[in-house]
Structure formats: structure tokens, C-alpha cells
Amino acid sequence: MASGRVNVVAFFVVMVIGAAMQMESTDAQKTHDVNGPAGWIIPSSPNVYSTWAASQTFAVGDTLVFNFTTGAHTAAQVTKAAYDACTITNPIAVWQTGPSSVKLNSSGPHYYICTIPSHCSLGQKVAITGITVEEKIEEGDDKTGNCGLATPKQNDVTNKSEGEVAENGSFANAG
Template identity: 30%
Template sequence: MALSRALFLFSLIVTIFSTMAMAKDFVVGDKNGWTLGVDYQTWAANKVFRVGDTLTFNYVAGKDSLVRVNGSDFQSCSVPLTAPVSSTGRNTILLTTTGRRWYISGFANHCKSGQKLVITVLPQQQDAWWSPVPSPSASPLPSSTPAPEAAPPSNAPWAAASVPRRSLLQKKLFQIFNRNMIAV
């Protein structure tokens, strides 16, 4: 009886996970956050960014800022006059489309001192439950000269309030499954 219940739960979990994209939350710079003295290209080098993932930028409000720019502005560390600048201290950005994303600090000379990040966003992984995890080398590497972006930025950090929080359903199902397996 307990075994059949456990198998049922396992089947349910497999069904849910196989139809669900496995989005990831990336805290830019990990525990260091968005600040001077961090090599963000090294930080991003072993990560694969996909549509549906989120980037969270943590920094000291009023003492730093975040600006999404195009490739040429990234290269020159220029903040366009029309670019919205966020200085709230925390920005969560939902990656909604594929392609390159360029982020710089708009504060003083922080960008010229290396506080900038370029990533390539890949399509959502299909059937994430059964597919092997891609190696970081499988993602396109940023070139030394970023190409200019054709359209204006669409993943603005100031729209972060509308980013949905992650569901605890996966964690709860995992706990239920493990509890039942131990009871068997």
C-alpha cells in the first residue's frame, strides 16, 4: 500500500516536472552583489542563462545604480540620456527573450572600473526533466566587441515589481515524496 502510494507520488512529480520549465534565479555577483571589484564576466562564464530565468542585482541604494544598455553603450560605458536608471538597491529582471543583454553601473566611473555584465540568453530548455544539463561551453561566448542592439531594452529592472515569485510546489512535492519513501 505504501509502495503504491509512493509510486503514484513519483509519477505525479515526474509529470509535473516534465511539463515545467526549470527556471533559475541568478544573484549577480553571488554574495558580493553588484559592486566594484567583481569580475562579472568570470562570474557569468560558467552559467547558462535561459528565457524564464531571473537576474537579481543587489547593491547599496543611492551609492550605485543599474542601467540596461545596448552593445555600443556597453563598450563605451555610456549611459544614454533616455535610458532609465535604477538605484533602488535591488533589481530583479525576468529574462523574456533570447539574445544579448548588457548591464552597466551608471554611478560615477564604476563601469569604466569594470562593473558591467554581458550575457547571452538562450531559449527555454525543452523537457528539462529528462534532458542532460548543457555544459557552460555549449552557450555562445561573448565576443570582445558586442554587437549593437536593434530594439530598445525590454527587460528593464524598474519593472521588477511585476516579476512573479517562484512556487514552492516543487519543494513540497519533493518533501512529500521523500517522506513517503522513508516510511516504506
């Protein structure tokens, strides 16, 4: 009977740790105002957005905020080829109302341009690279997410009465 209580306590501990890890990963998500306080505008020099992006650390789950005046600018996610050529045909997504928030849902590079004629060629484009999947591992964690607790096998059976669990997962009565 005591081992049943141990299993319940172990289950509870694992659930609490899992909930805490989920809250921690949510707290780690950041909001990035594209180009800082200046916002999403035609830049004064062509390297403004690349300099800004290089100063940031991006992770999956972070949010980009494009601060612009509706009607004056847009933000469009495009392919690398469209980004390089400032081509606005076949964008992946377009945001026409400012400010617009865009969640980074995947790792890998993401490319954004303004679709207003000539704005991209004047430098209103940004490449977001180096997006990582953040993984926080606490000291003593065995990197499996179970904080050192044994992971039960699929066929494990909880002890009943005074019985034992055989290695193959079948139940054998000890008495």
C-alpha cells in the first residue's frame, strides 16, 4: 500500500514540475519592436534593419511588433528570393494595419518587407535569422525533462496489494 502512495506522490511531483517548466518557457518569450522606438519606417540608411536585427536574440515563440501608420506602410512575410529582389508578388502573409504583431512560430530565417512601392528598395526590409528553440536545463536535470525521476515503461503496472511487478510488466503476487 505504501508503494501506491509513493507512485501518487511521484506523479504529483512530475505534474508540478511540468507545469512550472511550461510557465517558465512562457515567461521566456520576448516581444521585439522592429527597429525599436523609430518603428517600421523607410530607414535613413540601408543597414538600419540589419543592424537592429543583429542586436537582438530571437527564439521560437517570440513576437515581432511592426509599428507603422496604417496606409503608410505594410509588413509582409516573403521568401528569401522575394526579400532579395524586393518582390511583392506571392507573399506568405501581409499585415496592413499598424501596429501588427507577428509570432515567430518556427526556427530558421524569416524575411519581411514593406509592400508599398519603392519602400523595400529604399531599405524597409528585415531578415530575422538565428531563431532558436530555447531549452532551459536546470542543474541536475538529466536532459529528458523528467528531472532525474525514472520514466515508467509502457507496460509497468502499479503494485496491488502485496504483489510485485515482474520485469515484463505482468503482475505477480508475492504472497
